[in-house]
Amino acid sequence: MLSHKFMIIAGYELRFILSNFEYAMNTLINTEIWSTNLYLSLQVYFEGQQLLILASWLSAQAQDNMGKVYQMMNRIYHEGGAVTIHEIRRDIRQWPTPLAALNTLLEHEQYISRQISELHVLCQNTDSSIHSFIKGLYTKRIYVSTAFMELLRILAMEYERRLPCFI
Secondary structure (H helix, E strand, O other), rough: OOOHHHHHHHHHHHHOOOOOOOHHHHHHHHHHHHHHHHHHHHHHHHHOOOHHHHHHHHHHHHHHHHHHHHHHHHHHHHOOOOOOOOOOOOOOOOOOOOOHHHHHHHHHHHHHHHHHHHHHHHHHOOOOOHHHHHHHHHHHHHHHHHHHHHHHHHHHHHOOOOOOOOO
């Protein structure tokens, strides 16, 4: 009888962990959809500025985000959970300069990195298959994002160090 009670308690704990996981995944799914929208807005802006390589990178990021959304949705369904998609609210922005747009992108990348880190911490306390899934989903992105943020910092510093114009 004692082992039966333990199984009930363990089952409750597993459901609690999975419900936290489901909530965190749904939050991240909605964040990734919002992020995709921002990437596409920035892509359009940078195409208009003739910064085609950056626009192309943003297009690839948007596509990658939606791939992650589908994978997370499938995982939630696999675990017996439910996916909740919220309405996307986006500020319509007109960036005055490419540097302002890059600063928006840098702030966004920092925010996304924090969200992913929080999910990693949550998943470390779950079963190993969930942790492996999240780690596999975001390992590549963390490295690319970190390198990209470093490039943005360099560009911002260069902008601040403009040499005076001698006439």
